[in-house]
Amino acid sequence: TRYNNTFVRLVNGTLPSNGRVEVYYHGVWGTICDDHWDDSDAGVICVMLGYTREEACAFSNALFGEGKDKIWLDNVRCNGTETDIEMCSHSLLGIHDCSHSEDAGVSCSKNTRYNNTFVRLVNGTFPSNGRVEVYYHGVWGTICDDLWDDKDAAVICAMLGYTRISVLST
Structure with a gap:
């Protein structure tokens, strides 16, 4: 899904509304490191994908499996009102101190949470x-x-x- 200039998707989830977060830059899909990753950050991803932020839940430690390509974002810090992950504070694109064992995930729907x-x-x-x-x-x-x-x-x-x-x- 593209929102403004950023493409995001959820992969390896159990439903379309959950999975490992991947962002698309320079022709390559990559992941987000889970450093500082929380429900506010997950809420921004959910909004970008057409869900509400109210049921957003952040997951860490590659809960939805490890990515294979680039790690694009690290130290993401959203206040929860942003509508694009690019609006959140984060390290420079492609600069990180993570491995894919720290890939961030989200659930955007109560369908997996009760x-x-x-x-x-x-x-x-x-x-x-x-x-x-x-x-x-x-x-x-x-x-x-x-x-x-x-x-x-x-x-x-x-x-x-x-x-x-x-x-x-x-």
């Missing part, structure tokens, strides 16, 4: 199926399947924003 609980589906054949993982204290983990049934799966589906669904638990 009462401060984050869930995702991984390794499925479609975005709507896969292994359930829960984010807790900075780490993604799985749910034990003891006593797991269709009602539990339906809760996860509702948290991810899916409406009346056909649930298959194994």
Whole structure:
């Protein structure tokens, strides 16, 4: 998505509204380092992508995987009212003290967040199926399947924003 002169996208997420943040400069997509990365910064990215900033949530430590090319931005500091990441304070373009293990991510929709609980589906054949993982204290983990049934799966589906669904638990 292009906003003013800056292109941004979210990659490697579980839904279109979350993922690793990438920005496009000089013909190359690159990442943003997570130094000082917070919900205000994430909110600017969400606005650029057509979401609201109210549900923006920042992630660090390459939660959505590590990028491979350039690290374009570091030390991003937005006050939360900007409409383009370029309007925020940051280090000079391409100047950083990071590795891709510090790539910044965002979630722009409550579809992955419910009462401060984050869930995702991984390794499925479609975005709507896969292994359930829960984010807790900075780490993604799985749910034990003891006593797991269709009602539990339906809760996860509702948290991810899916409406009346056909649930298959194994």
